[in-house]
Amino acid sequence: MADIIDGKAFAADLRGKVAEGVAEFSAKAGRKPGLAVVLVGEDPASQIYVRNKHKATVAAGMESFEHRLPADTTQEDLLALVAQLNADPAVDGILVQLPLPKGLDENAVIQAIDPDKDVDGFTTASAGRLMTGLPGFVACTPLGCLMLLKDRLGDLSGKTAVIIGRSNIVGKPMAQLLLRESCTVTIAHSRTKDLPDVVRAADIVVAAVGRPEMVKGDWLKPGATVIDVGINRVPAADEGKTKLVGDVDFASASETVGAITPVPGGVGPMTIACLLYNTLEAANRREGLA
Numbered sequence: 174m175a176d177i178i179d180g181k182a183f184a185a186d187l188r189g190k191v192a193e194g195v196a197e198f199s200a201k202a203g204r205k206p207g208l209a210v211v212l213v214g215e216d217p218a219s220q221i222y223v224r225n226k227h228k229a230t231v232a233a234g235m236e237s238f239e240h241r242l243p244a245d246t247t248q249e250d251l252l253a254l255v256a257q258l259n260a261d262p263a264v265d266g267i268l269v270q271l272p273l274p275k276g277l278d279e280n281a282v283i284q285a286i287d288p289d290k291d292v293d294g295f296t297t298a299s300a301g302r303l304m305t306g307l308p309g310f311v312a313c314t315p316l317g318c319l320m321l322l323k324d325r326l327g328d329l330s331g332k333t334a335v336i337i338g339r340s341n342i343v344g345k346p347m348a349q350l351l352l353r354e355s356c357t358v359t360i361a362h363s364r365t366k367d368l369p370d371v372v373r374a375a376d377i378v379v380a381a382v383g384r385p386e387m388v389k390g391d392w393l394k395p396g397a398t399v400i401d402v403g404i405n406r407v408p409a410a411d412e413g414k415t416k417l418v419g420d421v422d423f424a425s426a427s428e429t430v431g432a433i434t435p436v437p438g439g440v441g442p443m444t445i446a447c448l449l450y451n452t453l454e455a456a457n458r459r460e461g462l463a
């Protein structure tokens with residue numbers, strides 16, 4: 174049976190370390206690190222995420238600035254808010270919750286964020302800095318995945334890594350991070366031929382395709398380390414109920430592999446912990462304390 178990688182426990186530990194860093198920062202800078210979160214519209218899932226982020230931010234000793242705007246907010250007003258947050262010295266990190274309501278240009282809003290406050294790592298500046306090895310912010314989900322992998326495996330150099338999924342927020346930055354760690358990296362996706370055979374070659378598998386339980390146990394190399402980024406809500410056995418599953422078929426995978434992250438309780442909690450980590454880092458850099 175595989176070891177279960179406890180992302181929830183790792184994230185709690187990381188949040189504790191961030192809280193210590195926040196206390197040090199606040200003593201030196203005479204102010205708290207500040208995270209601004211912008212939520213446009215009433216999407217129920219987004220409201221829950223934003224509430225959780227707010228709680229975690231305050232619990233870490235940071236200042237949380239929440240901006241809730243109506244779904245009919247104009248592009249102009251949203252860009253004006255981003256500009257105001259860019260200019261606000263109390264704000265170290267800016268997160269605009271995605272997806273935005275229809276009619277708003279998500280890309281234009283993200284690109285308006287000052288890269289030095291881009292704690293989500295979503296701007297093209299952040300992506301370019303990661304790709305070229307310059308200091309910048311790495312998207313929270315892949316950063317959390319990397320922390321779990323290094324904790325489990327130590328040095329990653331020379332390992333074969335297969336990432337399933339090529340999104341800008343997970344697959345592509347994950348590939349850059351693993352390349353930086355000197356892995357041999359393959360990005361697989363929906364058009365990859367003989368996907369099970371490609372995955373079977375990997376020491377490290379990062380599944381981020383958004384298809385419930387797609388990766389089966391017999392696709393995986395015995396002893397491999399599997400990071401499951403998928404969060405899919407599917408019908409449960411009980412009539413009318415739902416449950417969360419990953420992109421990996423946990424039951425069959427955990428018979429073969431060496432270690433695997435569960436869903437929930439794996440990568441998800443790391444995402445918020447890394448947001449706090451990036452915000453502290455942004456604050457330290459802005460004050461010349463990094």
Ligand SMILES: Nc1nc(=O)c2c([nH]1)NC[C@@H]1CN(c3ccc(C(=O)N[C@@H](CCC(=O)O)C(=O)O)cc3)C=[N+]21
Nearest residue numbers: 222268269270271272293437438439440441442444445
């Ligand atoms: N600008 C922006 N940045 C984001 O980082 C961002 C976003 N927009 N929009 C939405 C997605 C989603 N996301 C998650 C964070 C934590 C969990 C998480 O902690 N999940 C728990 C389960 C939660 C549950 O029970 O539903 C877990 O996996 O254990 C999930 C999803 C951040 N996102």
